[in-house]
Amino acid sequence: MMNHHDSWLEQAAGNPASDPRHEPSPPRRQRNASYQLATRCARAGSGPREAGRNASVQPAIHQSAIFDLGAPEDAEAIFSGARKGYAYSRFGNPTVDALARSLADLEGGHGAVVTSSGNAAVLCAVTAALQGRQGPLVTHPDIYGGSFELLRILADVYRVPVEFVDPADEDQWFRALERAGAVLVETPSNPLLRLIDLAAIVQHAKVGGAEVIVDNTVATPFNQRPFQFGADWVVHSTTKYLNGHGDLIGGGVIRREPFTASHRSIHKNLGGTVNAFDAWLVMRGLRTFTLRMEAHNRSGEIVARWLEQRPEISRVYHPSLDSHPQRELFGRQMSHGGGLLSFELRGGEPAAIRFLSRMQLIVHAVSLGGPETLATMPARSSHRGMAPDARQRAGVRDGLVRLSVGLEHVDDILADLDHALRAET
Structure with missing residues (x-):
């Protein structure tokens, strides 16, 4: 009872x-x-x-x-x-x-x-x-x-x-x-x-x-x-x-x-x-969900804006950015952009592979929302089961990198991103 x-x-x-x-x-x-x-x-x-x-x-x-x-x-x-x-x-x-x-x-x-x-x-x-x-x-x-x-x-x-x-x-x-x-x-x-x-x-x-x-x-x-x-x-x-x-x-x-x-x-x-x-x-x-989300939201937006300024990157996907095509809808429907973002390197798939191989702090792993910052290529992981033409219709290009921003200090995350991206210069 x-x-x-x-x-x-x-x-x-x-x-x-x-x-x-x-x-x-x-x-x-x-x-x-x-x-x-x-x-x-x-x-x-x-x-x-x-x-x-x-x-x-x-x-x-x-x-x-x-x-x-x-x-x-x-x-x-x-x-x-x-x-x-x-x-x-x-x-x-x-x-x-x-x-x-x-x-x-x-x-x-x-x-x-x-x-x-x-x-x-x-x-x-x-x-x-x-x-x-x-x-x-x-x-x-x-x-x-x-x-x-x-x-x-x-x-x-x-x-x-x-x-x-x-x-x-x-x-x-x-x-x-x-x-x-x-x-x-x-x-x-x-x-x-x-x-x-x-x-x-x-x-x-x-x-x-x-x-x-x-x-x-x-x-x-x-x-x-x-x-x-x-x-x-x-x-x-x-x-x-x-x-x-x-x-x-x-x-x-x-x-x-x-x-x-x-x-x-x-x-x-x-x-x-x-x-x-x-x-x-x-x-x-x-029990720690709201505290963690405050950190994920804060660091996610900082990282997204930082990546937009990098010459190695052609596009960043995050709803809080002014460049997001649905910025007005974001303001009506969401309160924060979250800790997940994606980006495309100008060098395409080969550049994305080099980026992943040079990461030191960031973990090359699937999933999201955990304490560790994770990076992966969706076309080779979460969306691998989709046929190539279906991935293209979904906009998931072969060189797309997805980043789940974790709970590490944001300066350490940015430093590792900088190190991994410098391979492209």
Whole structure:
């Protein structure tokens, strides 16, 4: 049965504020109504202090596959849903549920489920959003490479109709949205940091009743609040900024409205659930999330502006830059540009390879959002599974370098970039 600790946590999912550039405050009826985002993150997974309770300050790890069902009548109440309880960790786990409540709180949604990876989160959300729908899943060509490969499998193996439409062609994009079965977008996109107007997407998708799924992994709820613009679902790779330590693989799905029994059945039976220890690691990361994002945002913008001044570089992709073609949309939709950026060297692919080989502090590795600054060539890593012509349509050139700016001192990051770039002079 849910105790007072769990009940207080379940109340943590608040509605987003009207201004996307300010932190959300939960409804006044909730006990943590006055708490800012940083406070709620610092206490992720924890309940209120109670005199004499002697509870652990850190959330517990319920690392168990099974739970004692008690008497037959207790088991019946749990399995029927008449009473909150646990039977098997694929169906539910107290530690995993605590993380789900924290994720819902962060995004301002009504509920969340936790998955074993970001791709599992996308699969869960797409399956739920397409349930009972007839139209295609509409997305864009430069969606994250892992998501692109997943959608290709869904189309090839399960015959799910998927349409890749360029949002830059507004007439074609809006027409596709209006006849869609569901919509999946990533904004900013990875690795080119292109933005998609969420308010416009929702307006056109609702013409045909399609639900909108937003991959908010790159932006994070610190920098962008999709539910404020009417999105129905938000997905995350918790591997990235939310965990922030590069030591687990995980994902999450948050819904603006309550999850239905059918939605939860989809999550349970697709099999992409997570274990208690990984869920606990994400909650540990959430406790420093806002502090880390302040550093990522600050250093990301400094590095992006510095790179723009380098003669070896032909173009830098970061939404905070004045040169970004969607700078006005950035001002309306995001509060900060984040710690992810990409750039192209004038020497193309050979120059990019030399750059990676000369790095000393920066790590040549995939992923993003961790404490280390990471660099990689997407065409040879995250987007390698895309056919060359599909990569070209997405704008991912062979010599593109993606940089995830970490938590090192920004002067040290710039010094290493300078050293690696000087090979081109």
